[in-house]
Amino acid sequence: MGPSDSQRMALRLTAMRYGAREILLYELEPLDGNALPPVSAGAHLDLHLPGDLIRQYSLITSLCDAERYVVGVKRDAEGRGGSRWLHDQARVGQTLEVSLPRNHFPLSVAETPVCLIAGGIGITPIYSMFKALQQTGRPVQLHYWSRSPEHALFRRELETAPGVTLHFARASGPQSDLLALLGNLTAETEIYACGPGSMLDQLDSSGLGERLHVERFVSAGPVLAEGAFNVVLARSGHEYVIPPGETILNVLLEAGEDVLYSCEQGVCGACEVKVLEGQPVHGDTVYSAEEHTRRSSMMICCSSSASARLLLDI
Numbered sequence: 001m002g003p004s005d006s007q008r009m010a011l012r013l014t015a016m017r018y019g020a021r022e023i024l025l026y027e028l029e030p031l032d033g034n035a036l037p038p039v040s041a042g043a044h045l046d047l048h049l050p051g052d053l054i055r056q057y058s059l060i061t062s063l064c065d066a067e068r069y070v071v072g073v074k075r076d077a078e079g080r081g082g083s084r085w086l087h088d089q090a091r092v093g094q095t096l097e098v099s100l101p102r103n104h105f106p107l108s109v110a111e112t113p114v115c116l117i118a119g120g121i122g123i124t125p126i127y128s129m130f131k132a133l134q135q136t137g138r139p140v141q142l143h144y145w146s147r148s149p150e151h152a153l154f155r156r157e158l159e160t161a162p163g164v165t166l167h168f169a170r171a172s173g174p175q176s177d178l179l180a181l182l183g184n185l186t187a188e189t190e191i192y193a194c195g196p197g198s199m200l201d202q203l204d205s206s207g208l209g210e211r212l213h214v215e216r217f218v219s220a221g222p223v224l225a226e227g228a229f230n231v232v233l234a235r236s237g238h239e240y241v242i243p244p245g246e247t248i249l250n251v252l253l254e255a256g257e258d259v260l261y262s263c264e265q266g267v268c269g270a271c272e273v274k275v276l277e278g279q280p281v282h283g284d285t286v287y288s289a290e291e292h293t294r295r296s297s298m299m300i301c302c303s304s305s306a307s308a309r310l311l312l313d314i
């Protein structure tokens with residue numbers, strides 16, 4: 001079940017409004033008046049845009065309800081075209097195909113303190129988490145790096161909110177203030193972060209272990225095997241050879257197998273499958289290798305195998 005399946009719904013773009021410099025907020029409502037599925041902080045959806053573009057955007061869940069979803073989109077002049085289309089060509093009244101929401105970046109239900117870290121447009125899931133945590137009373141601090149006050153989404157609200165620190169001028173690159181911040185956190189504090197790759201790389205290499213949860217918007221690129229390996233589908237017993245340089249997803253689709261997928265870039269999580277036997281090599285940015293081990297899963301659009309055979313729960 002790929003991009004043209006029943007996992008999609010048609011929503012009308014009912015409003016576009018200014019969020020911050022280069023960021024617009026888009027409201028989407030159902031055509032038929034039916035209630036939208038509920039969403040939790042950290043959830044995202046796929047927008048299917050003209051030119052077969054499928055792009056993932058975090059829902060601003062505190063602004064979402066049964067009648068509308070809201071996403072924030074930064075115009076990326078160097079990007080692959082999704083945000084440019086949304087900023088330059090989308091019009092109120094248009095209908096967009098949208099996936100059902102997914103959440104691979106959920107808040108835990110613990111009561112331990114939380115430190116939220118956002119860089120640039122990474123504020124969209126982080127703001128949703130902040131609003132959700134404010135309601136639970138769980139201790140939370142939010143640090144938001146933005147290029148300037150003009151570029152900061154929800155700045156007016158956040159600059160006076162308790163527990164929030166806004167940092168300007170450095171949304172990427174080495175950040176000594178980020179390291180200083182980590183040094184001041186208590187050992188039980190959970191960290192949730194979304195932002196530029198350089199910021200997340202820095203956090204990944206800070207030895208935070210399972211306390212760190214990150215969401216990346218950008219694909220790391222597929223991991224393709226240099227040699228062939230076999231994939232066995234446990235439910236049907238079908239067996240396939242994955243040639244060097246090919247993805248499992250492509251081989252299964254060409255064979256007519258019914259598998260879920262969406263972005264084909266390792267960022268959306270739609271193609272996640274359970275690994276029953278074998279040793280996958282992960283190419284996605286949805287989960288860390290540790291999280292995959294815990295979940296016994298892999299993304300078949302971008303990951304390969306270190307073992308000669310993978311047994312998948314398909």
Ligand code: FES
Nearest residue numbers: 262264269271301
């Ligand atoms: S299809 Fe999106 S992660 Fe594989």
